[in-house]
Amino acid sequence: MKFQEMDKEEVEAALQTSIERGLSEEEVLVRQKKSGYNELQEGEKQSAILLFFAQFKDFMVLVLLAATLISGLLGEYIDAIAIIAIVIVNGILGFYQERRAERSLQALKSLSAPQVHVKRDGEWIKIPSREVVVGDIMKFSSGDRIGADVRILQTTSLEIEESALTGESVPVAKKSEALKQASDQIGDQENLAFMGTMVSRGSGVGSVISIGMDTAMGKIADLLQSAETMETPLQRRLEQLGKILITTALLLTLLVVVIGVIQGHDIYTMFLAGVSLAVAAIPEGLPAIVTVALSLGVQRMIKQKAIVRKLPAVETLGCASVICSDKTGTLTQNKMTVTHLWSGGKTWTVTGTGYEPSGEFHYEGKPRQALEDKTIQQLLTFGMICNHAELKQGENGYIMDGDPTEGALLVAAMKAGFTRENLASQFTIVKEFPFDSARKMMSMIVKDERGRSFVVAKGAPDVLLGRCDSILWGEKRQFMTDNLQKQVQDAIDGLAAQALRTIAIGFKAVSPNSVILDDSEAEKELTIIGLQGMIDPPRPEVKDAVKECRDAGIKTVMITGDHVTTAKAIASQLGILRKGDLVLDGAALSAMEVEELENVVDKVSVYARVSPEHKLKIVKALQKKGHVVAMTGDGVNDAPAIKSADIGIAMGITGTDVAKEASALVLLDDNFATIKAAIKEGRNIYENIRKFIRYLLASNVGEILVMFFAMLLGLPLPLIPVQILWVNLVTDGLPAMALGLDQPEENVMQRKPRLPNEGVFARGLGWKIISRGFLIGSVTLAAFMIVYKSNPGNLVYAQTVAFATLVLAQLIHVFDCRSEKSIFARNPFGNLYLVGSVISSLLLMLVVIYYKPLQPIFHTVPIRLNEWLLIIGMASIPTFLLAGSFLARKSK
Ligand code: ATP
16 A cells, blocks of 8 residues: 555554654664665766866866977976976865865755754654654644655645646645545645655644655656856956966967067977966966865854855855845844733733743732733733744753744743643644734634634734724723724834834634634634733844944845834844834835835835735845845745845744755854854955955066066076976965965955955956066066176076066065055064965975975076075065055155
8 A cells, every 4th residue: 555545543553653752763773774864866976086187177287288298399308397297286286175175065065954853752853854764753834845755644734835846836735634546646646745845835744754765856866966056256257367368378478489589589499488478377276266265265154153055145245235134033032031911901011031931920010910810811821822832941941942932922821820731631723824924923723621612813913903803801802993993002002112022812712613714714803812022132242243234334124024113123222223214114015116115225224014025125126226135034935035135144043944045145043243244254255365366466467577578678588487387386376375364454344345246356456466567577587687697698597586586576475465555554474374375485495496306307506695685675676665655645
């Protein structure tokens, strides 16, 4: 018999499990040993050897290898071997860096791996989806992605969207009863939930029937190797830049070779010169260093509790100009405590903090027993019935499992002495219409001991009030009048003005035999019992984070489903709502076209009583105004807005799988301050990339100019190809990496956000590169000419001096690159990686010059003290010239 055709007991027997207790941990280990992990096999990974050889397929490296081959054929073995050795060293560095980058991205993937709820030894726990075994009892609710194939055994308005398997995006209603005859069509399996599909509504519990490659998804897994683009805009731009540089280099090469041949140099020398020039022009190490800088930045973000799911977001973060943040849990702590009760015109207060279920009830300033007042008693018990939260005793106090709003209602009732157990014995739940943030309420149909049926509803007070035709007033039910309605409204406003989140509770009696099919039928003609007001304190670090964002030119906007007055009160406390700012509510937003919203969007800092669909409208309007928008969200309905925002942010704790999958960034701690930290890191990563682009390109420009001017002046080659290669591939690499690890300048969060379409060379970077390259080239050439003149006939000595001058000038220049201002703007020892890498590059240079066995390979000879003084003097000129001009400009 198929699982679809079995009833609950048969399923339990077949899988040797029980819906009440789930599997035991020992049994899970046995099953895991037998059938392995719940994983889909991934496509072939690139092997290490392939990755290593991939380092050599670069166009320039091929040109080099061709040149080497030719010089080998011409009998220049030593040159050929040296070039090959350098290419291999470069390949190893590139391989190592790419491996590292790949590993950290892999680690990212496992951090954002999906989790599922299963019952083990009678307790619900959350585990990574790969640890699920056949027979596990699993629960899932709206927004979850199903982690294995499951035979559904309980449902609450469960609907699942199976487009991942069927392509059909309309959700399918699911049930728990056995099917008479099971077909093989996925679309007909009404009591199965499949791995990879998504719960779009309601919730369910079921038993896992297959895992991993045995699931319906596993059978088509090969089709699913979807590749996400992991290249950032900057990487793409650099790739284009690389192409331009190659073309320019080849043209220059041609020009030089032609001039040289006309001047009477022999063709072989000119060929080598051409290749050296080409090598000089191209920043071979750049793409690898960019990748490494991005991946290291991503790791730093993880330490700050932000997980980047899409690499391009790292760059976009630095451009963010507006952050739209949810209130509950992100700006506030989401630790709700009921402090006020209102019913029949009386306001009670409740003492106690957090989820500790002890506290007193006060009315008119005096302690009272909550049970004295029948309506208050009913307000508390119904708040506990229409509620899924569970309070558990953890090691460090109480832990709330479930929605914190419901947790607060539960604890309030417990303070009055009610327990889940005694209510469960009095009321059984017949049906539930789950909470949904667009409807802003939920309800249950329950039966009491005497067989009477009720609808118990709770929700946002203004919404619930609209669905009531009567009210409990002094223990009596009265029809709603304008006057009574106004009193309730005043009470709602009064609680909201104290920054309290308010929930209203209502009920109605229904006939035990009546069949209520949908929420609109259940949630009408209700009797309102009263209100419960709860505090949700702001997160202490948020106020400063909001201010820091404002200083950085980033506006923070609060978006909440909560009441306007509550939202305003909290937004003012946090410095989000300031004088002159506007507050819009959901109704006003609905009435506006996107164009109308655009006219005011810059002034609005709080959106209250919004539904998730409104978020998309807000994103669109902000983007039309040229903003780069970061938008947070957690629910299924938030996904479209998260997707269309420039930076979609999902909550790691409260977020649904759907929201996480749509997002570019996941906050592990759900905290607004983490967004700020990620933006700061995003800005820093970009600035660091600019730093080493500036360093490497200026160095390349310097190298080209030395060679080019020497040719024009009819001089011999000041540097030979092996030396240029050595500088480009070996001595430059480490300092450039160290720039990628630099700390941000103090003012990173005091500048305006970067424009998203800003080019690589914006903000004066192009000029800095060219002018600095020109200076480095000139001093190298000058040193070469001076030494060549005073030691006629000793070309190798002059070349060695030029080599040392070039290296030293670059290693001094690298310290300039740490600041957009000047070398003196920052402590040169502030980045110890940089100091270390510069020292190691200097040592490498000395080895190449003084270590005898290497001298014939690099065409070097030992340098005397006099020339060292010249080299140091020459190499320092560019920095002092530029620093001098900076000081002169400053003093003006
Ligand atoms: P955010 O600030 O993250 O948008 P929110 O919690 O204010 O969050 P929703 O979760 O959409 O937004 O809630 C909207 C309103 O619905 C709340 O203000 C509250 O009055 C009501 N509400 C929230 N949770 C429940 C619940 N579990 N049952 C009934 N009503 C609820």
